[in-house]
Amino acid sequence: MESEREQESISKTADLTELVIAALSHLASSRLATEHQPFVPSEHSPSDLRRELGIALAEHGSSLEELVHKLERILAATPSSSSRRFFNQLFGGRDPAGLLAEMLTPLANSSMYTYKVAGPAVLIEREVIARALQKLGYLEGEGMFSPGGSLSNLTAMLIARNEKLGDVRETGLEGRGQRLTVYLSDQGHYSIRKSAGMLGLGRNNVRLVPTDANGSMDRAAARHLIERDRRGGATPFMLVATTGTTVLGAFDPITELADLAREFDMWLHVDGAFGGSVMLCDEYRHLIEGAGRSDSFTWNAHKMMGVPLSCSMLLVSRRGLLRKHLDEPAEYLFQSDDTDLDPGRRSIQCGRRNDALKLWAAWQLHGDAGFARRIERQFAVARRFTSMIENDPELILAKPPQSINVCFRVKGKSSRDICTLLDRTGRLKIGFGTVDGRDVIRMVCVNPDVAERDLRTVLEEIKSAAAELPPTSDAPAG
Amino acid sequence: MESEREQESISKTADLTELVIAALSHLASSRLATEHQPFVPSEHSPSDLRRELGIALAEHGSSLEELVHKLERILAATPSSSSRRFFNQLFGGRDPAGLLAEMLTPLANSSMYTYKVAGPAVLIEREVIARALQKLGYLEGEGMFSPGGSLSNLTAMLIARNEKLGDVRETGLEGRGQRLTVYLSDQGHYSIRKSAGMLGLGRNNVRLVPTDANGSMDRAAARHLIERDRRGGATPFMLVATTGTTVLGAFDPITELADLAREFDMWLHVDGAFGGSVMLCDEYRHLIEGAGRSDSFTWNAHKMMGVPLSCSMLLVSRRGLLRKHLDEPAEYLFQSDDTDLDPGRRSIQCGRRNDALKLWAAWQLHGDAGFARRIERQFAVARRFTSMIENDPELILAKPPQSINVCFRVKGKSSRDICTLLDRTGRLKIGFGTVDGRDVIRMVCVNPDVAERDLRTVLEEIKSAAAELPPTSDAPAG
Numbered sequence: 001m002e003s004e005r006e007q008e009s010i011s012k013t014a015d016l017t018e019l020v021i022a023a024l025s026h027l028a029s030s031r032l033a034t035e036h037q038p039f040v041p042s043e044h045s046p047s048d049l050r051r052e053l054g055i056a057l058a059e060h061g062s063s064l065e066e067l068v069h070k071l072e073r074i075l076a077a078t079p080s081s082s083s084r085r086f087f088n089q090l091f092g093g094r095d096p097a098g099l100l101a102e103m104l105t106p107l108a109n110s111s112m113y114t115y116k117v118a119g120p121a122v123l124i125e126r127e128v129i130a131r132a133l134q135k136l137g138y139l140e141g142e143g144m145f146s147p148g149g150s151l152s153n154l155t156a157m158l159i160a161r162n163e164k165l166g167d168v169r170e171t172g173l174e175g176r177g178q179r180l181t182v183y184l185s186d187q188g189h190y191s192i193r194k195s196a197g198m199l200g201l202g203r204n205n206v207r208l209v210p211t212d213a214n215g216s217m218d219r220a221a222a223r224h225l226i227e228r229d230r231r232g233g234a235t236p237f238m239l240v241a242t243t244g245t246t247v248l249g250a251f252d253p254i255t256e257l258a259d260l261a262r263e264f265d266m267w268l269h270v271d272g273a274f275g276g277s278v279m280l281c282d283e284y285r286h287l288i289e290g291a292g293r294s295d296s297f298t299w300n301a302h303k304m305m306g307v308p309l310s311c312s313m314l315l316v317s318r319r320g321l322l323r324k325h326l327d328e329p330a331e332y333l334f335q336s337d338d339t340d341l342d343p344g345r346r347s348i349q350c351g352r353r354n355d356a357l358k359l360w361a362a363w364q365l366h367g368d369a370g371f372a373r374r375i376e377r378q379f380a381v382a383r384r385f386t387s388m389i390e391n392d393p394e395l396i397l398a399k400p401p402q403s404i405n406v407c408f409r410v411k412g413k414s415s416r417d418i419c420t421l422l423d424r425t426g427r428l429k430i431g432f433g434t435v436d437g438r439d440v441i442r443m444v445c446v447n448p449d450v451a452e453r454d455l456r457t458v459l460e461e462i463k464s465a466a467a468e469l470p471p472t473s474d475a476p477a478g
Numbered sequence: 479m480e481s482e483r484e485q486e487s488i489s490k491t492a493d494l495t496e497l498v499i500a501a502l503s504h505l506a507s508s509r510l511a512t513e514h515q516p517f518v519p520s521e522h523s524p525s526d527l528r529r530e531l532g533i534a535l536a537e538h539g540s541s542l543e544e545l546v547h548k549l550e551r552i553l554a555a556t557p558s559s560s561s562r563r564f565f566n567q568l569f570g571g572r573d574p575a576g577l578l579a580e581m582l583t584p585l586a587n588s589s590m591y592t593y594k595v596a597g598p599a600v601l602i603e604r605e606v607i608a609r610a611l612q613k614l615g616y617l618e619g620e621g622m623f624s625p626g627g628s629l630s631n632l633t634a635m636l637i638a639r640n641e642k643l644g645d646v647r648e649t650g651l652e653g654r655g656q657r658l659t660v661y662l663s664d665q666g667h668y669s670i671r672k673s674a675g676m677l678g679l680g681r682n683n684v685r686l687v688p689t690d691a692n693g694s695m696d697r698a699a700a701r702h703l704i705e706r707d708r709r710g711g712a713t714p715f716m717l718v719a720t721t722g723t724t725v726l727g728a729f730d731p732i733t734e735l736a737d738l739a740r741e742f743d744m745w746l747h748v749d750g751a752f753g754g755s756v757m758l759c760d761e762y763r764h765l766i767e768g769a770g771r772s773d774s775f776t777w778n779a780h781k782m783m784g785v786p787l788s789c790s791m792l793l794v795s796r797r798g799l800l801r802k803h804l805d806e807p808a809e810y811l812f813q814s815d816d817t818d819l820d821p822g823r824r825s826i827q828c829g830r831r832n833d834a835l836k837l838w839a840a841w842q843l844h845g846d847a848g849f850a851r852r853i854e855r856q857f858a859v860a861r862r863f864t865s866m867i868e869n870d871p872e873l874i875l876a877k878p879p880q881s882i883n884v885c886f887r888v889k890g891k892s893s894r895d896i897c898t899l900l901d902r903t904g905r906l907k908i909g910f911g912t913v914d915g916r917d918v919i920r921m922v923c924v925n926p927d928v929a930e931r932d933l934r935t936v937l938e939e940i941k942s943a944a945a946e947l948p949p950t951s952d953a954p955a956g
Contacts, residue, residue: 016574021506024581028499031585046593046819050601057609057838061845067575070842071582077598081587088595091829094587096494097545102584103502104549106577106786106836107509109559109569115524116901117566120555123528131535147625150828158676172658172680173651180650191828194806198636198826200678202650246811302829308584309831328672333724335897335909341524348676350628350669351569351780353787358584360535364548367539419813423594431813 016064023068024103030072035080041426053077079429084447084454085461088429090246090274090303093447098307101361105354112145112352113333113344122341125356128363132299133315135279135368137292143315144322144346145355149273150191152298152314155326155348157182157195157238159296159316160267162325164237169325173200181229182206182238185217185252187245189271205234214402215250215435217241219260226264238267243288244275247433247442248398249405251275255290268294273312275403277304280368281375287403292317304375304404304446307358322346377448378404385443385455394463398435407433407440410466412474415439421465428461494542501546502581508550513558519904531555557907562925562932563939566907568724568752568781571925576785579839583832590623590830591811591822600819603834606841610777611793613757613846615770621793622800622824623833627751628669630776630792633804633826635660635673635716637774637794638745640803642715647803651678659707660684660716663695663730665723667749683712692880693728693913695719697738704742716745721766722753722782725911725920726876727883729753733768746772751790753881755782758846759853765881770795782853782882782924785836800824855926856882863921863933872941876913885911885918888944890952893917899943906939 044052054070062070080086082094110118112125129143146152161180162169168176180201184192186208197203207229209222226236239261241252254270261268270276270291276299278284279291291297294317301311316322327345334342344350363371382404389395389408398407409415415432416439422428433442441462522530532548540548558564560572588596590603607621624630639658640647646654658679662670664686675681685707687700704714717739719730732748739746748754748769754777756762757769769775772795779789794800805823812820822828841849860882867873867886876885887893893910894917900906911920919940 017510017572017577018507020574020578020581021503021510023578025499025503027578027582028585029496031582032495032499040597042597046601049598050605053598053601055598055601055605055838057605057841057846059846061843061848064575064843067839067843068578071579071839074598074602075582075586078586078588079595079597081589081595089589089829091587091589094495096498097542099495099584100498100501100546101549103498103581104505104509104553106580107506108553108556109572109786110556111559111567111569111787117557117559117907119518119520119557120527120531120533120552123524123531123533124552127528127533127535147629147831148827148829151625151629151826161678168678168680169675170680170682172674172683173678174654174657174680176652179652189828190806190808194804194826196650197647199676200639200646200651202646202648202652204648205650246808300829308587309589310829326672328668330668330724331912333909335894348629348672349626350667351567351626351778351788353625360533361545361549363535365539365542365545368535368537370539416813429595431811434809 019064023064027068027072027075031075034076035083038085039079039083039426039429040077042424049077084450085427085457086429087443087458088431090444091306091309091446092444093306093449095306095362097361097365098358101358102308105357108354110354112354113342113350114335115341116335118354121354121357122343124360125343128356128360129313131363132313136297136315138315138317140319141315141317142319142322142346143313144343145313145352146348148310148312149189149298149300150194151348152273152312153189153191153269153271154195154198155314156269156296156298157192157199159321159325160238160269161199161201163267164235179234180205180237181234182240183209183222183225183236184240185209185211185242185245187211187215187248187250188240188242189246189273192240211250215245215248215399217252217257219253219256222257223260236264236266238269241268241270241294243270243272244403246274247405248407248435249275249401249403251287251402254288254294258290258293267296270294270297273298273300274303277301277375281372283376284379301359304378305359305362305371306374307362311355311359374448378445381448381450381455382406382445384452385445388455388459392459398438398440404445406443406445407435408443409438409440410462412471413466413469414472415441417469418462418465421468422461427465428458430458497542501542505546505550505553509553512554513561516563517557517561517904517907518555520902527555562928563905563935564907565921565936566909568922569784569787569924570922571784571927573784573840575839575843576836579836580786583835586832588832590832591820591828592813593819594813596832599832599835600821602838603821606834606837607791609841610791614775614793616793616795618797619793619795620797620800620824621791622821623791623830624826626788626790627667627776627778628672629826630751630790631667631669631747631749632673632676633792634747634774634776635670635677637799637803638716638747639677639679641745642713657712658683658715659712660718661687661700661703661714662718663687663689663720663723665689665693665726665728666718666720667724667751670718689728693723693726693877695730695735697731697734700735701738714742714744716747719746719748719772721748721750722881724752725883725913726885727753727879727881729765729880732766732772736768736771745774748772748775751776751778752781755779755853759850761854762857779837782856783837783840783849784852785840789833789837852926856923859926859928859933860884860923862930863923866933866937870937876916876918882923884921884923885913887916887918888940890949891944891947892950893919895947896940896943899946900939905943906936908936
């Protein structure tokens with residue numbers, strides 16, 4: 001190791017980093033200029049695409065110029081979730097402040113376990129969590145970021161399980177003679193079943209409660225299942241209310257479910273990954289009325305709030321719960337006296353990227369007021385789209401929307417085939433789902449920047465794809 | 479919703495996004511210009527810092543200019559893990575290609591569950607996983623990204639548990655009459671105990687196996703514990719080899735542990751989160767000899783390979799295991815026929831950010847050969863630093879390093895107090911650990927760009943801090 005050679009190596013790296021920033025501007029401009037065009041159609045097989053884009057890795061490296069050129073082509077071939085032809089998921093669009101902060105995040109590359117390493121990034125994370133707790137109505141709560149809604153839900157189930165079973169964290173689930181059961185609507189997210197499997201509770205012990213005509217959990221049906229399980233010797237321990245279901249965007253009645261949970265001494269978790277954002281908007285907060293009475297709440301700000309993936313938090317109603325169930329001693333890591341400042345002690349993760357900065361930046365730019373307006377606009381877009389469906393004789397609305405998902409179908413045509421054709425020809429990214437036994441097209445109005453003409457484009461593309469397809473029976477499947 | 483107003487709103491957002499790219503260049507330059515200076519000392523209380531940096535959120539938003547100004551001050555106050563005064567963690571430095579790709583990631587904002595949504599990003603992820611499998615020697619393996627080493631280890635334990643217990647995923651752990659036990663060296667990572675708690679196995683069922691004089695797991699001691707547990711009626715099911723322990727950077731003998739695992743019909747997991755990268759370097763691959771005989775392997779490319787946080791994968795030796803234990807039906811989401819192209823079916827996550835692009839970009843730029851050289855340089859830096867310690871009469875080397883962590887102490891001074899003083903005065907980020915009952919300073923030579931003069935600076939700062947502190951006893955702690 002010679003110091004001259006080393007100095008050379010250092011300046012080379014520094015130069016390279018400056019070049020990277022220049023390359024970034026070029027690539028970003030190139031991407032932004034094209035992303036509202038129709039998507040690149042999936043006409044190539046994945047193996048052809050891999051070859052054409054030069055994805056293969058090799059023994060010897062390339063120049064930065066070659067890499068930038070490859071990245072440009074790859075970006076051009078990657079579907080843009082910010083496009084106004086992207087309605088396939090519960091996220092879409094792009095918040096400029098969120099984007100800026102997310103692009104800065106790897107520059108600092110803070111790992112969010114200790115204040116010693118992350119400094120003000122810890123304070124920023126605390127700020128957004130505190131603001132969310134306040135909006136939600138958890139007056140004595142606390143929260144923590146996790147890498148997605150599935151893992152936030154898992155964390156909630158973990159805490160609920162441990163609170164019910166005492167020393168299970170130390171001694172395990174075996175030999176307790178207690179079978180724990182969980183209740184979730186049949187429109188709820190699959191992560192609850194998945195988490196039950198992971199946590200050792202068993203997926204068979206998750207009950208899917210029927211939903212009413214609006215797609216919300218039927219409280220009487222939930223009570224019936226809980227009572228039946230109790231008679232059968234099980235221990236019902238957790239009720240999951242979904243606010244914003246994946247297909248219909250339906251909201252479960254939290255206040256009623258809170259009464260039920262109290263009656264049966266169950267943990268009430270709210271999966272607000274999608275719809276929980278209405279906590280930020282006076283006009284729609286009533287959809288989660290009673291949320292302050294729940295025990296835990298999952299919120300993904302990368303969905304309705306439009307910040308980049310991923311930005312999920314688990315909020316719990318009582319301070320101290322996270323540390324109680326997640327802290328693990330690691331002296332080589334946690335070296336400060338003020339353990340409250342080391343978020344690693346309240347997380348399911350150890351090393352952890354900063355997912356809070358992007359939400360903080362968007363919240364700074366827009367304020368509470370701007371965040372509320374964003375949600376109002378999403379609902380306005382959904383209302384407008386709904387009335388376009390209702391006024392079109394070729395289209396049938398599946399159900400009056402409770403929030404911003406609009407489910408509908410084209411008379412006598414397969415929703416599944418329409419969506420697949422639109423995807424394969426690069427015209428539109430939109431998904432299908434099942435409502436009351438029928439396949440439907442699911443339009444998610446989560447991007448507040450779409451205009452009337454974008455909505456018209458969506459319907460034109462859908463009807464034109466439908467016209468290319470053979471007629472199918474209009475009867476419900478199965 | 480009026481179309482003219484909407485069009486206005488769209489162009490405003492587009493303009494804003496262009497502004498964001500300009501702001502980013504400014505902020506990045508500002509950051510890069512200052513980050514090799516000594517750190518901002520932690521002289522302010524966190525609440526003062528919060529106020530001075532204007533972190534509070536408010537009812538009304540700010541202008542983009544104000545936000546950029548705040549971000550600039552926040553970045554300046556955030557410790558840089560790329561600084562040549564940062565040796566506090568198992569990551570450090572900055573790879574330019576990794577940085578570029580990570581900054582592009584939120585522009586595409588792909589969620590990595592389906593090919594429909596993520597397109598070529600899925601192919602890129604497959605490429606880096608395939609290359610890692612090949613380097614590791616898993617000829618029939620598969621792999622998946624997870625949001626960090628802790629969760630990769632958890633996923634390995636989940637699969638091992640489920641493989642041992644058959645239908646546990648469906649029916650849960652209760653009522654089986656089997657108590658599963660896990661074996662890990664006493665220098666292994668805390669996530670194994672934490673995961674045992676989460677998965678319902680119980681933290682008490684994790685055995686910490688004593689280590690030998692080098693800090694590697696003592697195989698005879700492991701056998702003794704396994705046999706004792708079997709006699710006691712437990713089911714030993716998992717042996718964890720650590721390659722690159724957190725404090726000493728020690729490597730467990732995989733080949734010997736593979737024999738032991740086979741003898742007792744146990745799952746052999748390798749926690750290579752830190753040291754697993756030696757798979758990429760002919761000169762040091764012998765440290766993980768036998769890895770191809772293990773059942774699963776955790777590898778974090780955000781540590782030795784220097785790509786931004788987080789970049790962790792779990793590799794398993796047999797194709798089909800991930801899907802078998804992680805797939806959960808979700809028809810609204812997984813809509814393609816070729817399910818092998820939907821990585822969401824093999825992940826603990828649902829929505830998932832693209833953590834693969836940054837590793838792919840770095841690998842493209844450097845090639846296998848460049849990656850190997852990076853590791854050689856880290857070892858060379860560690861050797862040079864070790865000899866500087868050995869040649870300094872004031873300093874005592876704790877143990878000859880097996881890899882790139884160099885643990886030492888200053889004669890008659892508290893390692894803990896030295897590190898704390900260096901942190902509080904902004905001179906150096908470096909951590910302490912415990913070796914053979916004594917506190918030591920742990921220098922992690924993971925940044926290949928540090929030069930001889932940086933190493934001298936480290937020792938000068940440490941000795942100058944030591945000189946400011948009172949003498950302590952040199953005897954090991956109680």
